[in-house]
Amino acid sequence: MPETDLIDVTDTATSLRPEANDRPTRVRVDLDALSHNFHALQAHAGVPVMGIVKANAYGHGLVPVALHLQAQGIGQLGVALVEEGLALRRAGVTVPILVLGGIHAPQVGQFLACDLEVTVSSIAKLRQVEEAAAALGRNAVIHLKVDTGMERIGVHSDNAGAFIEAAVASRWCTVKGIYSHLACADDPASPMTVEQRERFLHACAHFDRLGAPMPIRHLANSGGVLHFPDTWLDMVRPGIALYGVMPDPASRPTVALKPALSLVSKVVYFKVVKAGRTVSYGATWTAVADTRVITVPIGYGDGYPRSLSSRGEVLVRGTRQPIIGRVCMDQFMVDLGPGGTAYNEDEVVLIGRQGSDAISCEAVAQAAGTIPYEILTGLNARIPREYIGAASGGQPLA
Numbered sequence: 473m474p475e476t477d478l479i480d481v482t483d484t485a486t487s488l489r490p491e492a493n494d495r496p497t498r499v500r501v502d503l504d505a506l507s508h509n510f511h512a513l514q515a516h517a518g519v520p521v522m523g524i525v526k527a528n529a530y531g532h533g534l535v536p537v538a539l540h541l542q543a544q545g546i547g548q549l550g551v552a553l554v555e556e557g558l559a560l561r562r563a564g565v566t567v568p569i570l571v572l573g574g575i576h577a578p579q580v581g582q583f584l585a586c587d588l589e590v591t592v593s594s595i596a597k598l599r600q601v602e603e604a605a606a607a608l609g610r611n612a613v614i615h616l617k618v619d620t621g622m623e624r625i626g627v628h629s630d631n632a633g634a635f636i637e638a639a640v641a642s643r644w645c646t647v648k649g650i651y652s653h654l655a656c657a658d659d660p661a662s663p664m665t666v667e668q669r670e671r672f673l674h675a676c677a678h679f680d681r682l683g684a685p686m687p688i689r690h691l692a693n694s695g696g697v698l699h700f701p702d703t704w705l706d707m708v709r710p711g712i713a714l715y716g717v718m719p720d721p722a723s724r725p726t727v728a729l730k731p732a733l734s735l736v737s738k739v740v741y742f743k744v745v746k747a748g749r750t751v752s753y754g755a756t757w758t759a760v761a762d763t764r765v766i767t768v769p770i771g772y773g774d775g776y777p778r779s780l781s782s783r784g785e786v787l788v789r790g791t792r793q794p795i796i797g798r799v800c801m802d803q804f805m806v807d808l809g810p811g812g813t814a815y816n817e818d819e820v821v822l823i824g825r826q827g828s829d830a831i832s833c834e835a836v837a838q839a840a841g842t843i844p845y846e847i848l849t850g851l852n853a854r855i856p857r858e859y860i861g862a863a864s865g866g867q868p869l870a
């Protein structure tokens with residue numbers, strides 16, 4: 473039954489695609505930038521990269537991004553949910569996939585049926601995985617999750633001894649990895665990361681104590697890869713950096729990355745707004761003089777934040793122009809000024825480059841009062857994705 477629900481959701485999204493592809497508003501993903509970032513991060517860390525593609529590959533499109541990284545030779549992918557892993561398997565992704573989220577007992581069968589690697593975050597969960605694996609007569613590949621400071625999921629590092637011992641002794645589980653998650657690695661000045669690394673290595677030492685082979689130790693998210701070489705260990709797990717975006721304003725660009733995503737639209741309306749007239753819901757913006765205003769067909773119903781009302785900017789005809797009044801569900805307005813010009817179908821760039829100027833995802837996040845992660849993952853399925861770069865053959869893939 474849950475399986476059927478899943479397929480229905482997927483089919484609905486698919487059936488919307490042909491029309492959605494004609495929409496002038498689109499997310500454009502540069503696959504060459506993605507390859508560049510993957511290879512640059514792997515070269516920088518000197519260990520294999522687990523490419524994190526959860527939340528629709530941070531808005532870039534789960535399946536096309538995963539297939540592209542697979543073609544680029546990536547050895548491991550990570551997702552948050554078992555459903556994301558299933559979608560990848562259905563689409564023909566064959567590389568190992570770790571599901572990072574906590575597991576629910578009834579889902580373990582799905583993990584095993586689709587060869588998804590399981591995050592085991594307690595002894596009780598280990599037992600659930602063992603039971604399901606024994607019942608199916610199939611071995612489970614697991615990664616042990618140790619909590620070193622997030623207080624999210626995982627066995628506290630102080631108590632990891634018994635947990636690791638039970639996992640090593642398990643008849644039906646193969647311990648492929650052990651990992652933890654960093655809370656403050658986005659900020660190179662935070663002392664928390666050093667402490668978390670120490671706790672993590674202390675937990676890992678139980679394998680030596682037990683005389684068991686050390687599994688793959690992975691700790692570094694994007695912040696770790698960028699700022700803390702000590703956290704690279706045996707594998708790194710960058711998400712946002714893979715897409716060429718910095719995790720935090722405090723982050724340092726220690727690797728030359730290229731933003732892979734642009735968000736573009738086209739002018740759908742042009743008019744003169746007379747002095748004294750107001751624009752959009754709530755009449756929060758008033759024209760002080762006659763001015764020229766365009767309407768752009770994208771809104772918060774697409775995931776473009778309403779908090780950018782009278783705060784955001786776009787690029788049109790090579791210049792930066794302000795969003796005026798409230799962002800609506802499907803549209804917003806931009807002031808070109810009394811002497812401004814634009815024509816229907818002119819390109820409008822919301823994130824990305826136009827001419828010699830660019831609006832970064834980081835800048836949009838700052839203006840919206842949030843983080844780039846929320847901007848990227850918020851861009852929803854109503855916006856068609858278009859893939860460019862050598863690997864795409866110039867064809868939209870989704």
Ligand SMILES: *Cc1c(COP(=O)(O)O)cnc(C)c1O
Nearest residue numbers: 524572653693694709710711712
């Ligand atoms: C999301 C996530 C990552 C990637 O984080 P970024 O900050 O995007 O690099 C890595 N590991 C785990 C466990 C995660 O949940």
